[in-house]
Amino acid sequence: MTDRQQIFDQIAQQIAPFNKKGVPLDEATTFAGDLEWDSLTVMDFVAAVEDEFDILITMNMQAEIETIGQLADAVIKLKA
Structure with a gap:
C-alpha cells in the first residue's frame, strides 16, 4: 500500500461520521457537491x-480543495 493510499484511507475514515447519505468515496468525490x-x-x-x-x-488551501484526492495531495504536501 502506498503512502498516498494510506492517507486516502485515513481521510475516508475521517469522512465516515460526516457521510450521512453513505456516498461512495473515491478520488473525485467532492465535499460540496457529492457529500453536500x-x-x-x-x-x-x-x-x-x-x-x-x-x-x-490554511483558509486559502481550503478554498482550493474540492475533492478527496486534492485533500490527500494537500496532506502529503503539508507533511513533507
Whole structure:
C-alpha cells in the first residue's frame, strides 16, 4: 500500500461520521457537491483532519480543495 493510499484511507475514515447519505468515496468525490456539506460541516471535518495528521490547513488551501484526492495531495504536501 502506498503512502498516498494510506492517507486516502485515513481521510475516508475521517469522512465516515460526516457521510450521512453513505456516498461512495473515491478520488473525485467532492465535499460540496457529492457529500453536500455545509460550511459548518467542512470546518468540523477540517479540524478532524488537522488533528489526525498534525497539520494546519490554511483558509486559502481550503478554498482550493474540492475533492478527496486534492485533500490527500494537500496532506502529503503539508507533511513533507
